[in-house]
Amino acid sequence: MTATRDLVADQREQFAFHDDIAYLRETKRGLTRATVEEISGFKNEPDWMLQYRLRAYDHFMKRPLPTWTDGLDRINFDNIVYYRKPSEREEKSWDDVPDQIKATFERLGIPEAERKFLAGVGAQYDSEVVYHSVKEELSKLGVVFMGTDQALVEYPEIFRRHFGTVVPAEDNKFSALNSAVWSGGSFVYVPKGVEVPLPLQAYFRINGENTGQFERTLIVVDEGAKVHYIEGCTAPIYATESLHVAVVEVVALPGSKVRYTTIQNWSNDVYNLVTKRAHAYENSTVEWIDANTGSRKTVKYPSIYLRGENATADIISVAVAGKGQHQDTGAKAVHLAPNTKSRIVSKSVSKDGGRATYRGHLKVSPGATNVVASVRCDALMLDDISRSDTYPYIDIQEDDTTMTHEATVGKISAEQVFYLMSRGLTENEAQNLIVQGFLEVFTKELPMEYAIEFNRLVKLEMEGSLG
Amino acid sequence: MTDATAEPAAAPAPRPTRTGRRVPSELSFILDEATVGAHASTEPDWLTADRRAAFARYQALPVETNQLYTTYVDLRTADLTAVRPWTPSGSAPDSGGVDVPVETSGWALFNEHALSAHDLSAEARRAGVILDTLDGLNARDEALAQRLLGDERSLPLDDKLAQMTRAGWNQGVVVHVPAGVRLKDPILLRWQVGLGGQALLTRTILDLGEGASASVVEELEPLPDAPEEAIAELELSAGLVRGATRAARGDQALFTGTLEVHLAAGAELAVASIQNLASGTVAFQHRHAEIGEGATLRWALAQLGGRLVRSRVDNRLAGNRSSVEQVEIVFGAEDQLFDLTSFTRHIGRDTTGNLLSKGALMDASRSYMKGLIIIEPTAVGTDSFLGEFGMNLSKKARAVAIPSLEIDQPDCRRAAHSSSVGPIDETQLFYLESRGIPPDEARKFIVLGFLEPVVARVPLASAQDRLRELLEAKWDAGPLAGAGSSGAAA
DSSP states (O other): OHHHHHHHSOOHHHHOOOOOOOOSEEOOBSOOHHHHHHHHHHTTOOHHHHHHHHHHHHHHHHSOOOSSSSSGGGOOGGGOBOOEEOSSSOBSSGGGSOHHHHHHHHHHTHHHHHHHTOSEEEEEETTEEEEEEEOHHHHHHTOEEEEHHHHHHHOHHHHHHHTTTSSOGGGSHHHHHHHHHOOOOEEEEEOTTOBOSSOEEEEEEOOSTTBOBOOEEEEEEOTTOEEEEEEEEEOOOOSSOEEEEEEEEEEEOTTOEEEEEEEEOOOTTEEEEEEEEEEEOTTOEEEEEEEEOOSSEEEEOOEEEEOSTTOEEEEEEEEEEOTTOEEEEEEEEEEOSTTOEEEEEEEEEEOTTOEEEEEEEEEEOTTOOSOEEEEEEEEEEOSTTOEEEEEEEEEEOOTTOEEEEEEEEEEOOHHHHHHHHHTTOOHHHHHHHHHHHHTHHHHTTSOHHHHHHHHHHHHHHHHHHHO | OTTOSOOOTTOSSOOTTOOOOOOOOOOOOOOOHHHHHTTTTTSOHHHHHHHHHHHHHHHHSOSOOOTTTGGGOOOTTOOOTTOEEOOOOOOOOOOTTOOOOSSOSEEEEEETTEEEEEEEOHHHHHTTOEEEEHHHHHHHOHHHHHHHHSOGGGSOTTOHHHHHHHHHOOEEEEEEEOTTOBOSSOEEEEEEEOOTTEEEEEEEEEEEOTTOEEEEEEEEEEOOOOOHHHHHHHHHHTTOOTTTTTTTTTSOEEEEEEEEEEEOTTOEEEEEEEEOOOTTEEEEEEEEEEEOTTOEEEEEEEEOOOSEEEEEEEEEEOSTTOEEEEEEEEEEOTTOEEEEEEEEEEOSTTOEEEEEEEEEEOTTOEEEEEEEEEEOTTOTTOEEEEEEEEEEOSTTOEEEEEEEEEESOOOOSEEEEEEEEESOOHHHHHHHHHTTOOHHHHHHHHHHHHHHHHHHTOSOHHHHHHHHHHHHHHHHHSTTTTOOTTOTTO
């Protein structure tokens, strides 16, 4: 119980800061064909990538904004800087990272985390990877963990074979935007049969007012290989809109196992519009462990396309929506092959007028026989002014599918709060503990350090509501 | 939901050129202004104005306004380009030789747009119950007609098809039960429709005063195998020359029907509907209930017939402690498509909603079960449950369940939904077989048992028997009856 009380102290300040960085290169505000050409030119990219970007740009301009969710029309695409580069080249060693940037990361505790247990660190400072290290032993195993831009140069074959195959540029308006202006992100390749013993970690950071972050992550896990990738986000708080449009592609080749964990805490002015999708081949397992606590609006549905027999999909999605926030999150499982399994668990908390929406899609295509699928969504509402929505789509086209779906919405039980208060907790602490218990299905999947960090974030959100 | 469509399993990778979004089908039936205006000469001005307002909305609205469902609009099998509405006719054919159950409080039988007979028990008549066509109601009590027909909220304003019916209806019926009157026996409303090339647009209004109680059974049936003279008579009453419909008789027909329910405080109503239209009939149904304080509504809806059925049920739980229980079943075969929306809004305090949809699908039939529960900030103490369950009985059958919740008031007794789609339960099958029941019989028992909840709620014994017969006959005509021990359902 002491630990709980210690964590109640307001640590919001620790996550909210902004350093003045001298950017080496940046594009003008707004997006034109020339902006796209300029970005590609900065990076000395091969022509096919430039053509890909331009095609994506044309599609982005043509495609209307989605209408099934609201508030996206408030984004002013002309007031965004689409590319910024804070330092000249990729750094190989921590000592080479510029001091100012290092100070930022130190406040986030990255080096410490690395010392403890992390295999590699890919830190994204604005639009470029500035710091990246892979432990020697992983390099020896043939594991590639580097910035996506660097991978385009160093591993052109693997890169081109998989880039854009899971999330095509034309998939949706925001995947088109990302494809046109992407920069940074992580590239992971795990060779056949290699099991990466420690989680790979990348810290993503937004810094700089109105800077768009358009990172592109591509993870290819070869046959029989195994990897756990973790991304954690904290961002400084600003008054004007920021935009984060990422695309994450995961290719899980036969017999592989991939887990992708996200803890997200964008500042409350960020529009976070992310397309995350995995292709799971025969006998592979893909797991998305996804938490969304910050941002003004998040639109994100981690998806798994089960393309090979006996593939397994597991998605745990957690959202906390506070004042002025809309977490429009969920999950999708698309069964395209026989004997595939999927499980979706979603937990959401809404409070102080926040809105949590679960939107999910479970599809069983013709030919995908003997599928087992389950969807479970639970929502907790902490007050009368918040809102919780559930929109699950379930589309079954095979007669031997076994599918179950359940959803419940409720509030914190007064009895539970009373019981905890009778044990000496304040009302805030009691509610906090109950929320943490509600979200435990998620936290127990995290490495210990992350579980602590996540509980701290939840606490910050709870503090805000009652302070 | 940009991922809403999946690429086929065999495709090596998603094709980047495809934008993925299907264009919603357009409605091929056209209601024109002249048809709507044709009623003006015989109807009061307020009614003409009501039709015109509805017509304006019909023209402006898309087929589906709810963004949750646009992906699932599919009107491709409805070919209504040649279909024309019946023109109004005052003549009612004689009521000789009709076969109606005895244990009713009243009944009305319609043959296409014409009322062929109606009657009310002496007891009901004495109590002031009204059972009449809407034209009849207008003549009898214009104030009541205006209250019921002119209530803008009695059909959803954002629904193109509901507004189409409101603008162009060419027949209608009202059941009015005064305050305090409790009818023991049900009222039967039977429509026989489906003449190729013709569109019948109808409104049915059920109005119960404070503390009133009633039950209504609606039967939607195909035309009996009509002799030439009967068709000639229909053509005559529709103002057509003899034989005009002959060429069109193989064509599709359109039936649109509403059930507009007004329940005053403390009223109790049970409504059962058995839809068994012919396979060439396209049906659009709108049921809308305004439920007052402490009032109770029970729906039991069976969908068997029709080529394409789009149905929407709106329950507005406006009064405190009001409640609705809704059970809907679909039994599909061949290439039937059932597109069912259930929309329940909790507004008053301590309201209760219990909604259940079940679909058993054979051949290449499809069922979209779309449900939305909204709990408004005022609806403290809501108890709401929505269940959608599908049973796919063939490889080509398709069940889609979209049970949604929008909650603005967390102080609920219960707010939950649940859905499942699966084949026949093997353990149930095994149990029945272990009791000596042959596999074919066992399957039939399980499927009919799955659909039984609606049958059991039909308030008229003879209609209950009739529904059981229909379900059984549909099973027996289907691909699984007598399929042998090879197990066609497996």
